[in-house]
Structure formats: C-alpha cells, structure tokens
Amino acid sequence: MALEDYEADMTRCSRCSDCKFAPASQLDENRAEICPSIGRYGFHSYSAGGRFVAALSFVSKRVEHSPELLEVLYACQLCGACDVACKKDRELEPLEMMLEFRARCVKDGKTLAALDRLIESLRRSDNMVLRPREERGRWADGLGVKSLATERAQVAYHAGCRLSFDETQWGIARGAIEVMQQAGVDVGIAGADELCCGGRAYEMGYQDALDEYAERNRKVFEAAGVKTLVTSCAHCFHAFEVLYRKIGKELDLEVVHVADYVNQLAADGKIALTREVPLRVTYHDPCHLGRLGEPWIPWEGEEKKVLQQLVLRDPPKTFRRGTHGVYRPPRELLARIPGVELVEMKRKEAYAWCCGSGGGVREAFPELAAWTAGERIDEAAETEADALATACPWCARGLEQSAKAKQKDLPVYDVIELVRRAL
Numbered sequence: 001m002a003l004e005d006y007e008a009d010m011t012r013c014s015r016c017s018d019c020k021f022a023p024a025s026q027l028d029e030n031r032a033e034i035c036p037s038i039g040r041y042g043f044h045s046y047s048a049g050g051r052f053v054a055a056l057s058f059v060s061k062r063v064e065h066s067p068e069l070l071e072v073l074y075a076c077q078l079c080g081a082c083d084v085a086c087k088k089d090r091e092l093e094p095l096e097m098m099l100e101f102r103a104r105c106v107k108d109g110k111t112l113a114a115l116d117r118l119i120e121s122l123r124r125s126d127n128m129v130l131r132p133r134e135e136r137g138r139w140a141d142g143l144g145v146k147s148l149a150t151e152r153a154q155v156a157y158h159a160g161c162r163l164s165f166d167e168t169q170w171g172i173a174r175g176a177i178e179v180m181q182q183a184g185v186d187v188g189i190a191g192a193d194e195l196c197c198g199g200r201a202y203e204m205g206y207q208d209a210l211d212e213y214a215e216r217n218r219k220v221f222e223a224a225g226v227k228t229l230v231t232s233c234a235h236c237f238h239a240f241e242v243l244y245r246k247i248g249k250e251l252d253l254e255v256v257h258v259a260d261y262v263n264q265l266a267a268d269g270k271i272a273l274t275r276e277v278p279l280r281v282t283y284h285d286p287c288h289l290g291r292l293g294e295p296w297i298p299w300e301g302e303e304k305k306v307l308q309q310l311v312l313r314d315p316p317k318t319f320r321r322g323t324h325g326v327y328r329p330p331r332e333l334l335a336r337i338p339g340v341e342l343v344e345m346k347r348k349e350a351y352a353w354c355c356g357s358g359g360g361v362r363e364a365f366p367e368l369a370a371w372t373a374g375e376r377i378d379e380a381a382e383t384e385a386d387a388l389a390t391a392c393p394w395c396a397r398g399l400e401q402s403a404k405a406k407q408k409d410l411p412v413y414d415v416i417e418l419v420r421r422a423l
C-alpha cells in the first residue's frame with residue numbers, strides 16, 4: 001500500500017481524539033492517556049489523528065517535507081495504542097498510514113541521521129545495535145547448544161540484536177536455552193550467523209530491509225529443518241509472525257514467543273517450577289507481543305469510494321483490533337511460579353502504555369523514550385509490586401534504566417529469569 005491509499009481514512013478521521021485515551025470501559029482517571037507522543041508534547045500533531053491531518057495536507061500538496069514534519073512523524077513509538085483505540089468502533093488504519101508515511105520519507109531521502117546510522121550498521125553487520133558482526137553468538141558460549149549452521153534442529157532459538165550484543169542481558173537468552181535443554185527440546189541457534197529480523201528497520205521506514213531479511217532468514221531456518229522458531233524478543237516475534245505474513249513472505253514454520261513456549265512446556269509437565277520465588281510482580285505487556293502481536297489478517301478485494309469518504313469493501317475486511325495479542329501466556333507462566341503474586345497495572349493488554357523504546361524513538365528521541373519509560377515505572381510503582389516483569393529485552397532495558405534514574409527500588413526481570421529461579 002502507498003500513503004495515498006489511505007487518503008479516504010485521512011478524510012474520515014473525525015478528530016475525535018479517541019486515539020489518545022483508553023476507552024470509557026477501561027478508563028482510570030489517573031491513567032487515562034495511552035499515547036506517549038501526545039502525552040509528552042501535548043499538541044494534536046503528535047497523535048494519530050494529528051498525523052492523519054498532516055498526511056492529508058501532504059498528499060494534497062498543501063505541505064512539503066520539512067524537519068518539523070519529520071519530527072512529528074518520528075516522535076512516535078508506533079506502539080499501536082492509538083490504532084486499537086480508534087478501531088474499537090471504526091474501520092480506519094492509523095498505524096498503517098503512519099508506517100507508509102515514514103516509508104515515503106525514506107523513499108524521498110528525508111531521513112533522520114540517528115536512524116541512518118542504524119541502517120548502515122544493519123547493512124554492514126546485520127544488526128541494529130551498531131556492533132561488529134563477529135561479536136554475535138558469544139552469549140551462548142559454553143552452553144553446548146546445537147549450531148544451525150552445521151546441524152539440524154526441530155526448534156530454533158533466535159536471540160535477536162539486543163540480547164545478542166548486550167552482555168548484561170545475556171542471562172535472558174542463556175536462561176531460555178537452559179530451560180529448553182532441561183525440557184529435552186531439540187533446540188539450535190544460528191549463533192554468529194544469526195541475522196536481524198528486519199522488523200525495526202521496517203518500522204523506521206526502511207521497508208526493503210524486511211524483504212531482504214525475510215528471505216535470508218527463511219534460508220537459514222529451511223536449511224536446518226526448523227519446525228518451530230522461538231524468540232525472546234517481542235520485536236523479532238512481531239517481525240517473524242506478523243510482518244513477514246504482511247509482505248507475503250510467511251515462514252513455513254510455527255513462530256512462538258519464548259514465554260508462550262515455556263508456558264506450554266510447564267503445562268505439559270516438561271519442566272517443574274517448584275522453587276519458591278516470593279515476589280509481588282506486575283507485568284508490562286510489550287506492545288509488539290501484545291496488541292501488535294495479533295496475527296496478520298490478509299485481505300484482498302475491491303475498495304470502492306462512495307461520496308468521497310465512505311469506503312465499501314468487497315469482500316468485507318476483517319480488521320486487527322488488538323484483541324488477539326499474546327496477553328495470556330506470560331501471565332499464566334508467572335502464575336505457575338510458586339510464591340509469585342501478580343498485580344496488574346491500570347493500563348494493560350490492548351491498552352498497555354508503551355515502554356518507550358519502539359519505532360526508533362530510543363535512538364532518535366532519547367528524551368521521549370526516557371519520559372515514556374518513566375511514566376510506566378511510576379504506574380508500576382503504584383501497584384506496590386516488588387518487581388516488574390516483562391517479555392522483551394527492549395522493554396526490560398528501557399524500564400530498568402528508568403527505574404535506576406528515578407531511584408525506584410523496582411527490579412525489572414524478563415519472565416524467563418523468574419522461571420529460571422523457580423526451576
């Protein structure tokens with residue numbers, strides 16, 4: 001789809017501002033906002049509705065590219081909260097429009113230097129974290145796990161760029177492998193040959209990268225006979241499970257987030273969580289696992305514009321509304337750990353507040369990323385939890401840094417770290 005394909009949506013946006021708040025059924029007056037962008041900047045352009053206005057002006061040639069337009073487009077985590085809020089009783093695609101607007105900027109050579117650097121790193125070293133390729137795979141040293149480069153395995157574990165290169169987070173990836181090894185899973189890793197999923201680049205507007213990495217990753221998994229792909233990273237899960245399907249490059253295997261996979265191992269009695277972990281825990285839904293993790297629903301058909309604004313679709317299109325994201329398995333897994341008591345934050349599941357790190361914001365607008373994470377840490381602290389658990393290394397890193405900056409005594413764990421303690 002091109003940006004112009006959303007012109008009817010641009011005109012049908014009623015400027016109602018539903019995309020800024022949780023719906024009345026879930027509203028808590030103290031935590032009503034769901035959009036970090038408008039929350040931080042307080043000006044309509046920094047919202048999905050505002051970006052519909054900007055996009056309409058752009059496609060109607062009333063405004064041109066400018067640094068201000070670029071900032072409005074990129075000071076947004078693409079967390080998707082606006083999208084589910086808008087779609088709760090409408091058929092508009094604000095998130096898809098924003099993705100296409102970014103892709104247009106890249107196509108027209110209007111980019112942010114901070115993100116260009118990441119793409120250069122991707123081209124040079126197949127990762128989005130500015131690290132040399134040869135350091136990839138070191139996280140698994142000494143684990144004795146199969147290498148997909150030389151051996152076949154039923155299950156592939158994909159660590160992703162963040163976990164692979166951040167030594168302080170290696171325990172999450174190592175823990176995942178150890179849990180699977182204990183359960184007797186035939187698991188392998190690509191190690192030094194692992195590739196970026198391409199998902200973050202796609203969201204930054206560099207859409208070609210997703211095509212390329214979908215193709216290259218498919219070859220790696222096919223050659224090793226992989227039937228199930230497990231990852232700890234919500235962004236990688238979203239790319240493999242949702243984005244590859246969206247661009248017609250669906251992998252011929254099952255994609256499962258590690259929290260879901262390990263929850264199933266526990267349900268099947270393959271691992272025993274017997275050791276007490278006495279903690280009151282609140283769970284942060286990663287956007288890309290939760291509402292954005294909902295399976296892609298392909299649609300092909302005819303769109304007819306009626307009276308300029310009405311769109312008739314034949315056959316009718318089923319919209320993704322955030323209902324079928326991966327919300328339950330991480331919570332079930334936490335509940336299986338003896339001693340863990342789960343307490344929920346006010347904004348959860350489809351209306352969870354973002355951690356701040358998505359959409360290139362961590363790299364291009366670090367102050368917005370830090371403010372967004374800080375809001376989440378405050379919300380978590382309001383539950384009086386002893387710890388915050390999540391299921392994505394990007395969320396864990398941003399939230400942990402924020403808790404430290406705010407001097408909050410709130411340790412942040414990946415759910416797998418808690419599982420490991422209970423084994």
Ligand code: SF4
Nearest residue numbers: 013016017019049086
């Ligand atoms: S994007 Fe949707 S929710 Fe936001 S103002 Fe427009 S119609 Fe309303």
Ligand code: SF4
Nearest residue numbers: 035076078079080082
């Ligand atoms: S994607 Fe998230 S940050 Fe961006 S406009 Fe929507 S709710 Fe706001």
